[in-house]
Amino acid sequence: MIAPFRKVLVANRGEIAVRVIRACRDLGIASVAVYSDIDRGALHVRLADEAYPIGAAPPAESYLNIERVVAVAARSGCDAVHPGYGFLAENADFADAVASADLVFVGPPAAVQRGLGEKTAARRLARDAGVPVAEGSEAISDLAAARSVAERIGYPILLKPAGGGGGKGMRAVRSEPELADAWRGAAGEASSAFGNASLFVERYLEGARHVEMQLLADRDGAVVWLGERDCSIQRRHQKLVEETPGPSVDDALRERLGAAAVAIARAARYENAGTAEFLVDPSGGFVFLEMNTRLQVEHPITEAVTGYDLVALQLRIAAGASLPFAQGGIERRGAAIELRITAEDPYGGFLPAAGRIGPVRMPSGPGIRVDHALEAGAFVPTEYDPLLAKLIVWGADRPAALARARRALRETVITGVPTSLPFHRQLLDDPGFNAGDYDTGYVAERWTGREAPRLGDGAAVAAAYVAAALLRGPRAAARQIANGTASAWTHAAREDALR
């Protein structure tokens, strides 16, 4: 098959830049990386065929700098730009700038992005296409308006940014006294994340699951759905775990969600890969939330069950190719789960951490895929998203996938920064999660922030030996290592004692 493009600029960093570079190489396309000053040594820079600096570490000065990214693409002789997710992926001005430079934007055209990116416009579009949406408001810019909408539809409500998605700037409000604080926090976050402080109010559906449907659409107007992903395991509206098939989704519901997603895509004249997000209530009713006009972080679980390479398909569709399959030709096999490993400490309120990665061991073996850009010595900066790695497991059915996820976690070692791995280990042992019985409130209700004391006797004795040996240390390095093992309390006490 002929490569869809000659050379593609990857306007991103981290694991997703690596993912796109891999698809390019698989298709015989040359790849161009861009990097900020602190990413000079990053993996995506080394894996690409060409790499160019685009500015200082803060995103606004590099990865969000439309002019510089487009200039590099034009100067290096690219014919297309892939935005990955985040950064400029849902920025219609960027898609416009790419098109104006006679380059192909790998994603939906700017006009489509604008129609769906303004979240209240997307709600209207869905309603007109016959898809239900949650009761809510138009975009509002002051607290008094929010208060009167909330009184009309009743608490609990959600405050959501009108200008963008992804869970940033979102707040659940259970009663009127919480509203003012929540408004300030949400508007502040929305303003810094999307440059637009306006919010809208939506009725908060408790006990609902977050289920999304993957779409592909070509330029000729063909639209197919590839299957759902349940993303209900979230903390502060940030997804931590995704799985397909959704444990609560039967064939009939899947068909209904697929048809609704396709109806919205047709109404929006959608092109390329996209994802329609829904909330599904326990009785199987659902409402449309928003359309993500880009590749999702969790796209690999859909790849695992369908066998498709979604990034390669994005590139082919962007080059004008027709969808290579019809709805009836899409098959899904088995079950897949993604665990997002982030540089966040689950025992410290999921506080993100920066640092230099120490030794790393990623899991491997049957049914396991890890998308990451981690290496020993790699620096995790505070400037960007704390996602370190995506652990994707596949099994013939859900129990097999769960067993593989537990195996993969047992094999994984990441040192140097705290990670969310302990959270995932506890979740995979949780009876509710194993039974598939969870909704979007699950993490807030169940995660205690305390470790599960589950060491066997042998493991405890072995660990006690290591702890004691560390404190004593080999004579030469005794002090350094002793400080390294004693707890912070003891450590502080020792330093005080030495003064």
Added chain:
Amino acid sequence: MRYEVALADRVLRVEIDGAERFLVDDRVVALDAVEIERGRHWSVTLDGGSHEIVALTPDRLLVDGIAVAVTVTDERALAAGRSGGGVRSQRREVRAPMPGLLKAVHVHEGDVVEEGAALATLEAMKMENELRAPLRSRVVSVSASAGAKVEGGALLMILGETD
């Protein structure tokens, strides 16, 4: 040397003696430990069981894939603690884990806070992050105020033991 090792939910009294033997509750345990990476990564076999241990942070070990908090005290420190001398006021500094904007400080000097209580709110990475008390403590001093832009590692407050 004798040690007290607090490990997740249990406390073990152990000893590494002059002959490099390892004892738990004064009984010798036949255990074979190999350092895969010095000071960081071990393989320990014991009664035929194979255990892998990685030092993740100063106070956390990864034991067979499970992260557990660990505190070790040697006999000198234990003795000092019991006699009331040697170990002075035990305190813990709360520092900004990353650069950001300090949105709020929720505690005052002298407050006693429970484990997990919110101490301050730091906005970074476009998200508001709660800094929480690692254990029940008394707030000894507060050295930053709401609205301040802080560097990563900046001292925000000092916690001490409650009486």
